[in-house]
Amino acid sequence: MANQPAQILDEQAKADLEEIEIRLLTEGIFRHYGFDFRDYSLPSLRRRVWKRVYAEGLSTIAGLIEKVLHDPQSMERLLLDLSINTTAMFRDPTFYLAFREKVVPLLRTYPFVRMWHAGCSTGEEVYSMAILLQEEGLYDRCRIYATDINEAVLQKAKSGIFPLSTMQENTSNYITAGGSGTFSDYYTARYDYAIFRPSLRENVVFAQHNLVTDASFNHFNVIFCRNVLIYFNNALQDRVQQLFLQSMEMFGILGLGKKESIKYTKVVDHYEDVDPEEKLYRRIR
């Protein structure tokens, strides 16, 4: 089968044009609405943008530019596409196990602990950590900030209500994560939902915060930012890591997603490994 160079060149031209359209879209959104997706990682961005193009009944990204700039509701929908992701309670149970074994002993020596969940999504991670902290008897001395760019997911996070259908997996994750109680004690089942104990969010402040455009707002002993940086390109990861550094107390703990590493960012020299496998680091300079 011979290649058809003309057709292939045509496809290349289309791909180049697509990239131009994506740049125009993110530039337009930034200038008009202030949300800055310009340095989001291109391959994921491309998929999400196309998903919205089709969902709006359009056929080109240029069409989507026109639509979102003139119709704020369509912008809302795109914003959801660009920010809603899947999450789970005790996602990567071994991360929580390592936190229990290697970080909790450090935190015990502190009279007061400030924590930040950056990019907390619908809050599963926050409730998981709250459970862990209660079991370790540390919760009462913790002040927890949970932020996300997306107001809609924060509303869900505040409610502490999650689908009952996920509880089986959550329970098994909880056990693997070293849970010392009975998982079902933390929620009440009602219809198809699990309503988590309000005491778990007593010390939690949920707030909108954009890691790309908003400034540092406090100093923390622990910062979690899991599975958020994967959506950013290298340059933006570096910038956000600077923001974390500014917001991190000396000897503070940074917890990233299972497959994220500070190895490829410029702040690498500021941290030492606590558990490199689980991506737990400690600020040392």
Next chain:
Amino acid sequence: MSAPQQKLPPGIRAWTDGRVEAAALRAYELVVIGCSMGGMKALMTIFEVLPKDFPLPIVVAQHRYKTSNEALPAYFRRHTALDVVDALDKQWVQPGTVYLAPADYHLLVDRDGEHGELSLSVDAAVAYSRPSIDVMFESAADAYGQGVIGIVLTGANADGARGAKRIKQRGGFVIVQDPQSAESPSMPEAAIAAARVDRILPLERIGPFLIELCRSTSP
């Protein structure tokens, strides 16, 4: 190899042998492989014959359990001269190294100037799969165009078919495991039905063919 003309599986236009035509010899930049059920053995068969100095990076999307961990790359490492690792976000790819899509993430391929770069996502599963082979293949086609060699191996679903089609659209080269040599033929069959693939080869021929195809590529 004798081409078994009898009983062509649905969607298969023709059997081809493993000769490399001059036109297909060009500077490839990346190999992407997709597999599902039966994939372990199939991957091993290919990896076993590839030399340590194989000139291209190899990126693999294999359907695996959510709880699957570093034991998988470690297992592969024991059986091949290539280095095998679970991919990390924003990692640059190197020749002679196999990057596996980590459990419960999509793996996408991008370019950062000169370098091929890996990117992860936890967007929803595609056709019940995360990692999705289509997601990985499509991103590779977008980033590398004609530089991609895509390989679809055994699997009990249709993942990889759309991706193979995109690789062909962008001028890449697609090899599909002969469905008759596949533990699970649906995935190869779906790819063959969806795209004008370049080669349909029995499993044992894929590794040697790959070496031949990449002869003109120096690392």
